Amino acid sequence: QQQVKQSPQSLIVQKGGISIINCAYENTAFDYFPWYQQFPGKGPALLIAIRPDVSEKKEGRFTISFNKSAKQFSLHIMDSQPGDSATYFCAASTGGGFKTIFGAGTRLFVKA
Amino acid sequence: GAVVSQHPSRVICKSGTSVKIECRSLDFQATTMFWYRQFPKQSLMLMATSNEGSKATYEQGVEKDKFLINHASLTLSTLTVTSAHPEDSSFYICSALKTGRTHEQYFGPGTRLTVT
Numbered sequence: 001q002q003q004v005k006q007s008p009q010s011l012i013v014q015k016g017g018i019s020i021i022n023c024a025y026e027n028t029a030f031d032y033f034p035w036y037q038q039f040p041g042k043g044p045a046l047l048i049a050i051r052p053d054v055s056e057k058k059e060g061r062f063t064i065s066f067n068k069s070a071k072q073f074s075l076h077i078m079d080s081q082p083g084d085s086a087t088y089f090c091a092a093s094t095g096g097g098f099k100t101i102f103g104a105g106t107r108l109f110v111k112a
Numbered sequence: 113g114a115v116v117s118q119h120p121s122r123v124i125c126k127s128g129t130s131v132k133i134e135c136r137s138l139d140f141q142a143t144t145m146f147w148y149r150q151f152p153k154q155s156l157m158l159m160a161t162s163n164e165g166s167k168a169t170y171e172q173g174v175e176k177d178k179f180l181i182n183h184a185s186l187t188l189s190t191l192t193v194t195s196a197h198p199e200d201s202s203f204y205i206c207s208a209l210k211t212g213r214t215h216e217q218y219f220g221p222g223t224r225l226t227v228t
Contacts (some may be wrong), residue, residue, distance in 0.1 A: 032214060043205045043219035044156070045117070051214070089155060097215030098144065102155050 003026060004092050006103030013110050019077040020065070021106045023090035026071065030092035030101075032067045035064065036077050038087045038105075047088070114140050116208045118220035125196055125227055132192045134224045135206030141186035142208035146217065147179070162189040196227040203207045 004022045013019045023033075032051055034042035049062040050057045050073065057064045062075040077084055087107050093100040115138040125131045125159075135145055143164045148156040160181050161169045168181035180192040189208075193200055205222040209215060 012130075034216065036219070041203075041222070041224070043116075043207075043222045046216060046218060049214065049216065056153075091218075095213070096211070097209050097217060098161065100158075100217060103156050107153075 002101055004090060004101045006090050006104045008106060009104070010107045011109070013077075013080045013108065015080065015082060015110055016109075017080050019084065019108055020074055021088055021090070021108070022072065023073045023103050024070075024072045025092050025094075025101075027031045027092070027094070028071070028093045032093045032097060033066065033073050034091050034093070034100075035062075035066070035084050036089045036091065036102075038089065041107060044089060065098070077108075080108075082107060082110045082112045085110050114210050114216070114218040116218045116225050117207065118206055119135070120223060121221060121222070122183070124184045125225070127197055127227055128195055130192055130194045131196055131225060132190055133204055133206075135189045135208070135220050137187045137208040137210075137218070140142040140208070140210050142187075142189075142210065144209040144211075145189040146209070147181060147189075147191050148205045148207065150205060150222075152203075156205065159191075165167060174210045183201060193225065196225070197226045198227045201225055 010072040015039035038044040145162040162183040183189040207217040207219040
């Protein structure tokens with residue numbers, strides 16, 4: 001019940017295309033859903049996050065869609081660029097961020 | 113934004129020695145910091161939660177006597193790997209919890225530990 005399931009494991013997208021990464025959770029107590037971007041040899045960087053009281057949040061080319069009833073959320077990267085090639089982790093937390101569960105990660109490769 | 117630093121970024125040590133990794137929140141105070149371990153092409157594995165002024169909380173299976181955590185101030189937490197062995201070689205990442213409306217975790221750049 002504490003798991004966050006992330007898919008796909010890897011993703012190849014053409015430059016200019018849309019990258020979509022999906023996550024699903026079981027624990028309805030989760031109240032904060034961040035996405036992190038990690039480049040090789042670096043720590044994860046907070047990309048965008050959403051709370052369950054909204055269904056969508058957009059920041060630049062990055063959009064989170066959130067479906068509370070289905071317990072699913074997804075990251076959409078519009079106009080994907082080669083510089084977006086990285087590993088993306090979804091996460092879910094509860095209790096004021098003191099317990100965060102990470103998805104397994106998605107390795108995105110954007111072809112030039 | 114919020115910045116978290118880690119030092120060193122890379123360290124090589126001999127088997128049996130100890131190594132200390134520092135994690136600092138540079139522009140905010142963090143009562144709570146976290147230490148993660150990451151294996152190649154895998155997700156982050158939480159090792160322990162570090163609380164300023166109190167003992168760290170370790171996850172199941174993590175040896176607290178091997179991975180010593182000290183959170184002496186609101187901006188500094190340290191992880192000491194004692195009597196390191198080659199199987200301790202890994203990428204160690206800390207994060208600091210910035211409290212507020214959303215309680216966001218900000219990660220350090222990571223430390224690559226190699227034990228020879």
